[in-house]
Amino acid sequence: MANTWCELQIICDPVLEETVFWQLEQFGFRGMASEKKGDFRLIRSYLPSQEVQAVDLEALLQNLSKNAKLMSLAAPEIHQQQLDEEDWANSWKQYWHPQEIGNRVLINPAWLPTPDTDRIIIHLDPGVAFGTGNHQTTQLCLEALEDCINSDAVIADIGCGSGILSIGSLLLGASQVYAVDVDPLAVQSTASNRELNAIKPERLIVEQGSVERLVSLVSAPVDGIVCNILAEVIIKLIPQWNAITHTSTWGILSGILVNQAEAVSDTLTQHGWRVTSQLQKQDWCCLNIRRV
Ligand SMILES: C[S@@+](CC[C@H](N)C(=O)[O-])C[C@H]1O[C@@H](n2cnc3c(N)ncnc32)[C@H](O)[C@@H]1O
Numbered sequence: 001m002a003n004t005w006c007e008l009q010i011i012c013d014p015v016l017e018e019t020v021f022w023q024l025e026q027f028g029f030r031g032m033a034s035e036k037k038g039d040f041r042l043i044r045s046y047l048p049s050q051e052v053q054a055v056d057l058e059a060l061l062q063n064l065s066k067n068a069k070l071m072s073l074a075a076p077e078i079h080q081q082q083l084d085e086e087d088w089a090n091s092w093k094q095y096w097h098p099q100e101i102g103n104r105v106l107i108n109p110a111w112l113p114t115p116d117t118d119r120i121i122i123h124l125d126p127g128v129a130f131g132t133g134n135h136q137t138t139q140l141c142l143e144a145l146e147d148c149i150n151s152d153a154v155i156a157d158i159g160c161g162s163g164i165l166s167i168g169s170l171l172l173g174a175s176q177v178y179a180v181d182v183d184p185l186a187v188q189s190t191a192s193n194r195e196l197n198a199i200k201p202e203r204l205i206v207e208q209g210s211v212e213r214l215v216s217l218v219s220a221p222v223d224g225i226v227c228n229i230l231a232e233v234i235i236k237l238i239p240q241w242n243a244i245t246h247t248s249t250w251g252i253l254s255g256i257l258v259n260q261a262e263a264v265s266d267t268l269t270q271h272g273w274r275v276t277s278q279l280q281k282q283d284w285c286c287l288n289i290r291r292v
Contacts, residue, residue: 004049005083009042010064012076017041019067020076022185027060049082099133102143105168107133110196120171123196124162125189133164137228137254140279140286142168144252148224148288149173156180156214156222156244158237159229159255163190166204167197169226178222179206180213211240221246227253231260235267242272245291250276254286261285 008029010020020043021032029045036042057080065075098115099107106117110125124133133139142165149155149172157166160179163186169177179190190206207213214222222244227234234253241251251273256264258280265275268289279286 003084005087006047006049006052007081007083008045008047009079009081010045010076011037011040011042011078012064012068013073014039014041015071016064016068016073016076017043020064023060023063023067025185027056046083101133101139102146104146104172105142107164120168122164122167122171124164124167124193125196136281136284137256137286138164140254140281140284141165141226141228141252144279144286144288145169145172145226148250148252150223151175153223154178154218154220155224155226156218158211158214158225158227159186159233160190160206161186161228163193163204163206165226165228166190166206167193167199169224170199170203171197174224175203177204178214178217179204180209180211180217181206182208182210184208211237211244214244215240218244221249223249225249225251225253227251228255231256231264234264238264238267238271238273242291247291249291251289251291252286253289254284256285256287257283258285261287 012020017034024032024045028051029047032043032045034041034043061078068075098112100119101107104120105122106119107122107124108115110123114121145168149169151173153174154176155169155174157177157179160166160181163179166177166179181187187206187208194201194204205217207217225241225245253264261278264287268275272291273289274292275287276290277288
């Protein structure tokens, strides 16, 4: 007899999206996917039926309505259905499937079997954190990492999200990564993905915070920086980077729209960095940089 899955569909105000993700994760739901539905968001999430206890589900529904009420928003609309293994797999495939990135990396959702491939596999359960590999900015960073990483490199991942770039760096040959994120949920997600990829905690150190946290964390200047955050945030962080880098540290920056690249480049120049090359996917670009 096939396993069955519980699919929860939640239609809510976009403002509630993060709260809903958080609540679902607390309850143990996996693989959240969200899409636009008119002025609302439709969030789908899944849990094996045998793990669903009626009493917990009721508590989840009450929490979601309470949160909406506190923010004076309409209560989310919730639908639940059972899917058999095959239906679940089919519905899931629309949103999450193994994804090849660049020449060497494959992102595999944690709940799918490990594919037979020569590529480096990053096992990932992004939970609520950003970094599934679906976004162009993450893809650009992973592609750039393929060319930059040399063995023994120590790297700082600023804004680690799910930990995708930290884990990618280590699997591509880096010796150690210091990862930080201002969002505690991202820190949690990076730590659980570290475990999923059987990476020792001393090789991937993850803490809540930003560059100021790295200043006290790193024992020596890092060889590389990856930072996929929005351009305006990157511009604010650049002046702090000299405290954690040496004179030939390289960097990979994304989250930058093509028309923002010049402003980022100008700030880099003012602080002793230069752009060595630029990659682009649709409206997004990725800057390869080096300290001079
Ligand atoms: C676009 S996501 C990138 C996630 C992942 N590194 C990737 O490439 O897919 C940006 C992340 O940066 C974090 N963040 C935003 N501002 C930050 C800051 N000033 N310092 C550190 N992290 C920050 C966010 O919480 C978010 O997790």
